Amino acid sequence: MKKEKRSFLQNNVVQSLLASLICIVLGLFIGFIVLLFINPSGAVDAILTIIKNFMVFPNGNIALKYLGNTLVKTAPLLMCALSVLFSYKVGLFNIGAAGQYVIGAGVAVYAALAWQLPWWLCALLAMAAGAALGAVSGLLKSYFNVNEVISGIMLNWISLYSMNMLLVKVKEDTSPYTKQIAIHGKAALLPSLGLDKLFYNNKYVTIAVPLAVLIAVLVWVVLEKTKFGYELKATGMNKNAAKYSGMAEKRNIIVTLMIGGALAALGATMFYLSGYEQWATSQSSVPGMGFNGIAAAFLGGLNPIGTIFASFFIQHITEGGAYVDKTMYSSQISDLISSLIIYLCGFVLFMKHVMSKHAAKKGGKE
Amino acid sequence: MTLLLQYTLLYASVLILVALGGCFSERSGVINLGLEGIMVMGALGGALTMKYMAGLPGIVIVLTTILISALFGLIYSLLLAVACINFKADQTIVGTALNLLGTALATVIVKAVNTAANPDDVSSNVQYIAAKKSLIVNIGGFEFNWFMLLAFVLLITAYVLLYKTRFGLRLMACGEHPQAADSVGINVYKMRYAGVMISGVLGGLGGIVYITAGVSEWKFENGVAGFGFLALAVMIFGQWKPLRIALAALLFGMFRALSNVYSGFDFLTALNIPSTVYNMMPYIISLLVLTFTSKNSKAPKAEGIPYDKGQR
Amino acid sequence: MENPYAIEMLNITKVFPGIVANDDITLQLKKGEIHALLGENGAGKSTLMSVLFGLYQPEKGVIKKDGKEVKVNNPNDANELGIGMVHQHFKLVECFSVLDNIILGVEPCKHGFLQKNAARKKVLELSEKYGLQVNPDAIIEDITVGMQQRTEILKMLYRDNEILIFDEPTAVLTPQEIEELMKIMKNLVAEGKSILFISHKLNEIMSVADRCTVLRKGKYVGTVEIKDTTKEELSRMMVGRDVDFVVQKEEKTPGEVIFDVENLSVGSKTSKKDAVKNVSFRVRAGEIVCIAGIDGNGQTELVYGLTGLEPVKSGKIALCGKDITKASIRKRNTSGMSHIPEDRHKHGLVLDYTLEDNIVLQRYFEPEFTGKTGFLKRGNIRAYAERLIEQYDVRSGQGPVTLARSMSGGNQQKAIIAREIDKDPQLLVAVQPTRGLDVGAIEYIHRQLVAQRDAGRGVLLVSLELEEVLSVPDRILVMYEGEIVGELDPKTTTAEELGLYMSGAKREEK
Incomplete structure (x- = not known):
């Protein structure tokens, strides 16, 4: 018995799970302290609101609908997290996921509105663009020794500005927002296959949600079961040994970042082609989805399956932040957490x- | 033209300060990717100081702002130091976390301050137009900013500190070969703390200089728009050497300044390039510069590797 | 009566989780003597020294200086007691000058500003007095290993250390430089210093030391007077059994040429000059050819060029008649080249992979281990790993699923050797295959190399160890400053002759 208990704590999965839980609890606790500092009277309510998210709605159906909203945003977040995770396995920190997400959004929305393409074609184009952006980082890393974090940040801003420029062409006349896809690019709307019915007719719930989970499983299979995964992990753990054994480590770095870029871009497609939100061409900061992906990837213990749950949790508290009492606190408290x-x-x-x-x-x- | 010079010098001052900050941290062996966050915190401290001190004598405002910004940066940088030096955390993760945390924390704080003053105000803006005047001395159309002098003085100080003092010698030894430093009785942990804390001070100062450079109010939700990373590019281009960093900063500062003042040049407006392109310029330039300078970089050999006394 | 001992470590016991690194060890260093500390890798020498320098606190035992008990909590305490050490891997900051390295930690200062002139004067005086030639303003990365070592010695003298510890100081030196060092050490002792000389090389201990303390597997074996002992006795004390220094090998006539290198040049990472200059040689079937030389004379770059880790500048490499000069690493690996790398942690193993994953590192892509769809065949990998583990006697905690990181150095090396030999290569490139291993493992590896030769394969051995160079190969090629300066027959040559070639004092005319 005792021996089992010992091996229990030494088990890597158990350790990862426990560590993630500690991170969550500590993160929420420190967030709570910040709330206390700002205004002690509402802090308890506020932190509970953040934790409850959609459950703050007493009506079951409404709550269900809002759970749907959380899921709609979980899908892109999960994709960004997978992008970060996948790159991290070859030892790269893909902070550029944020920019790959941006470029994916820009291309998908533009293809939908300007060319009236169907959703799957929009998605493919977006993935190609994200992959191309990832390839730039990868090339710079493997042939010019440019730190992928710095190049990633630069590319994030370049992507943001260039997508703003591109999307101005498909924006509404009177606002900085792009035209509604539901009206002007119907073919590009993601099919929901009846999933919307499950969430009290939340029309934004589409195949994106199950697709993202499926891709997470796929990423797990690739990493754990295939030759490609074996090579990637070996490169990430010891790139000298990878080179010594004849793996094309430069090519692997580039391919990995391309896949990472495609994943993040697909995430953006999943979000913007659901019609949930329109792109603001006046945006002056890079959307946080890619950065939250970092949180989800690490919180998930860098395991694709763990990342599914971590993504949901991160999105859950981010959404919850939107419901705190705005006269006392700001919704960024969730970003802080x-x-x-x-x-x-x-x-x-x-x-x-x-x-x-x-x-x-x-x-x-013992 | 004066305007271009003025903004070039201002942005170069920012880059010099922050890049030197990065330089001290990396010379001690810790990669500081959190400079962006440190800048935000420094900017926050400085902006709030300026907001509430408006009306006091100029010299008091300038000095207090400098002090508070530096202090905010310093305290915030301790988060990096503790994690990376004592707990041997991954420097990339922690640096990134500090960047995100910096913006989030500053936004939360500013919004709280704003809503407390006026329940309808849910913006993340801080205004410091009144106090900003005391930063500036007008010399025949050229607006001299005290921060320019500050950057210059700190540049010289940094050079002397690194190359002429015991502290500098020991700091560099810790970034190059911490085991060697340890074997002659230098406390590597302490030196790395010193390096990170100096980067906190300089990064914090850079933050306040940056947000007061072009505008008189700042929206903290936007952070500092990748400027901390531009400073890292400047540092790499400057090969971790103060004087080369200063030259690199002038170059980058000019490109950044262009986006503020290009409309003042007839031939530039005639080109009819959208302003967004000018906004992108510094990022594109730094990407190009990095492409051609990173291959043979003279980065401190032990940077990024947590020092563990047990492993020798 | 005055205490005759400069420093004493009495009954030291230091325990790490799962291992007793020092078990009741006593070491007494007399004033003015050269005292050797002998033991194999893993015998506990470095742990004992770390205790002396305050890096570890012992569970039991005391340290005495001049007969008085002292506490050493950190290296600074050791320095105050006048103890200094030349580490095996020099602790020098490469981009600093010699002078900066010497004063680091004890810089003469005024208000925090460096005062280098006084320091320079003192360094020059010291180098004069002890015959330690250095240029104080040279940058470490530009100077020879010998001068780097002299810098390390000056570091101790600058601090007025009385007790000088030399940790395996000869590993990086030519025989002539070694002799020079021995002279310096005797000089230092004559001037009143006391020296502790850590080594596993019996010849050197016999020639320079006054007394010798032997450790084995963390235990104290004994202390003997050198004049009353023999090399054989010391080796028996160190290993615990009689050691056969001769590598058993039959006469064999080599066959056809397997590996042909012509006019090869390889660039250098650190300097503008080529690291390998116009090197030509051949390896035939059934012979062991050894590249000898002092560390840093281009051997590493030569191997990188031959195995494809670095591109070559010019020249031709042919393996079994096929030109592989530009071939990829994978192509070389699959067309008959095996490579036991110099640094098993850097190149040889993925330390966070399991043993089985490391064992297939060179073959995972073969149809036996990867299916047509790109999925790994885990069952086959396991079976293959189990066979090799059994056949090559690789010991590990949990068999195939043991993390490589948790294995001992000897078994890590055995795993690499199993992997490389089982590939059935035509040519085996073995670079310092016995580095850092104990005598048992060294013997095992030498037997494997000879077995490969006897099986008709070509073996290219790169070695820094004189004993290995003189006993294992059939031919010796000496490398000096990137060139092959001589070919010697191990049966007829001597250490002295080899040394002259290695130091560049002698070379064959082309």
Whole structure:
């Protein structure tokens, strides 16, 4: 019995899960303290609102509808998280996922409105654009030794400005927003296959949701079961050994970032082609989806399956933040909590180390 | 033309400060990707100081603003130091987290401040137009800004500190070969703390200089728009050497300044290039510059590797 | 009566989780003697030194200086007690000058500003007094290993250290430089310093030390007077059994040429000059050819060029008659070349992969292990790994699923050797295959190399160890500053002759 208990804490999956939980609890706790500082009287309510999200609505059907909204945004977030995760496996920190997301959104929306293309073609074009952007980072990394974080950030801003320029051509006359896809680009709307019915006729719930989960599973299979995954992970853990064994490590870096770019861009397609939101061509900051993807990837223990749940959680509290009492707090409190969670994820290795040590000590004593 | 010079010098000052910050941190062995966040926090401290001190004598405002910005940057940088030095956390993750956290935290704080003052005000803007006047001395059309002097003085100080003092020698040893430094009794952890904290001070200062450069109110939701990363590009282009950093900063500063003042040049307006292109310019330039300078970079050898006393 | 000992470490015990690194070890260094500390890798020498320098606190035991008990909590304490050390891997900042390296940590300062002139004067005086020639303003990365070592010695002298520790100081030196170092050490002792000389090389200990303390597997074996002992006795104390220094190998006439290198040049990463200049040689079937030389004379770059890790500048490489000069690494690996790399952690293993995943590192793409759809055949990988583990006696905690990181150095190396040999290569390139291993593992690896040769394969061995160079190969090629300066027959040559070639003092006319 005792021996089992010891191996329980030493189990890597258990450790990851526990570490993620610690990150979540600590993140929420620190967020709560910030709320207390701002205004002690509403802090408890506010943090509960964030945690409850759609459950703040007493009516079951309404709550269901809002759960749908959370899911609509979880799908793109999951894709961004997978993009970050996939790249991280070859040892690259794909902060450029944010820009790949932007370019995916821009291309998909433009193709939908300007060319009236069907959704799947829009998605393919967006993925190609995201992959191309990823390839730029990859080329710079493998042939010019440019740190992928810095190049990623630069490309994020370049993408934002160029997509703003592109989408001005399909914006509404009176507002900075792009035209509604539901009206001006019907062919591009993602099919819902009746999924909307499940969420109290939330028309934004489309095949994107199950598709994203399916892709997460696919990513897991590729990483764990295939030769390609074996090579990627070997490159990420020790690129010198990868080179020594004859793996084309430069090509692998580029291909990985291309896949990462395509994933993030597909995520953007999943969101903007649901019609949930229109692109504001006056945006002056890069959408946070790509950055939240980092949080979700690390919170999910860099495991594609774990990332599904982590993405939902991050999106859940982000949505919840929108419901806090605006006369006291701002909705960015959720961003604060998720960035705290990323920060705390930096400590995961240390936490695991402590757990192993603790387990070993206990095992030793018994 | 004066305007271009003025803005070039201002933005170069920002880049010099922040890039030097990055330089000190990396010279000690810690990659500071969180400069962006540190800038935001420094900007926040400075902006709030200026907002509430409007009306006081100019010199008091300038000095207090400098002090508070530096202090905010310093305190915030401790988050990086603790995680990366004591807990050996991944420097990329922590740096990125600090960037996101900086913007989120600043927004939350500013909104809280604004709503407390006026329940209808849910913006993340801070106005400092009144106090900004005390930063500036008008010399025949050229608006000299005290921050330019600050950047110049700190540049010289940084050079002397790195190359002429015991502290500099030890700091660089920790970034190049921490085991060697440790073996001669230098406390690597302390030196790395010093490096990161200096980067906090300089990054914080860079933040306030940046937001006061072109405008007189700042929307904190936008953070500092990748400027911290431009500074890192400047640092790499400057090969981690203060004087080369200064030259690189002038070049980058000019491109950034162009987006503010291009409309003042007839031949530029005649080209009829959308303003967005000018906005993109600094990022494109830095990407190009990095492409051609990163291959043979003289980065400190031990940067990014957590130092563990046990592993020798 | 005055205490005769400069430093004493009495009954030191240091335990790490799962291992007793030092078990009741006693070491007494007399004033003015050269005391050797002998032991294999893993015998506990470095742990003992770390205890002396305050990096580890021992569970039991005391340290005495001049007969008085002292506490050493960190390297600074050790320095105050006058203890200094030349580390095996030099602790020098490469982009600093010699002078900056010497003063680092004890910089003469005025208000925090460096005062280098006084320091320079003191360094020059010291280098004069002890015959340690250096240029204080040279940058470390530009100077020879010998001068780097002299810089390290000056670091100790600058701090007025009385007790000098040399950790495996000869590994990087030519025989002539070694002799020079021995002279310096005797000089230092004559001037009143006391020296602790850590080594596993018996010849050097016999020639320079006064006494010797031997450790084995963390335990204290004994301390002997050098004049009363023999090399054989020391080796028995160190290994715990009689050691056969001779590598058993039959006479064999080599067959056809397997590997043909013509006028090869490879660029250098650190300097503008080529690291390998116009090198030509051949390896035939059934022979072991050894590239000998001091570390840093282009051997690493030569191997990189031959195996494809770096592109070559000019020249031709042919394997079994096929030109592979421009072939990819994968192409070389699959057309008969195996490579046991110099640094098993850098190149040889993915440390966070399991043993089985490391064992298929060179073959995972073959149809046996990867299906047509790109999926790995896990069952086959497991079976293959199990066979190799059994056949090559690779020991590990959990068999095929053990993380490579958690294995001992010897078994990691065995896994690499199993992987490379089982590929059935025509040519085996083995670079310092015995580095950092204990005698048992070294013998095992030498037997494997000879077995490959006897099976009619070509073996290219790159070695820095004189004993290995003189005992294992059939031919020796000496490399100096990127060129092959001589070909020697191990049966007829001597260490001295080899040394002259290695230091560039002698070379064959072309």
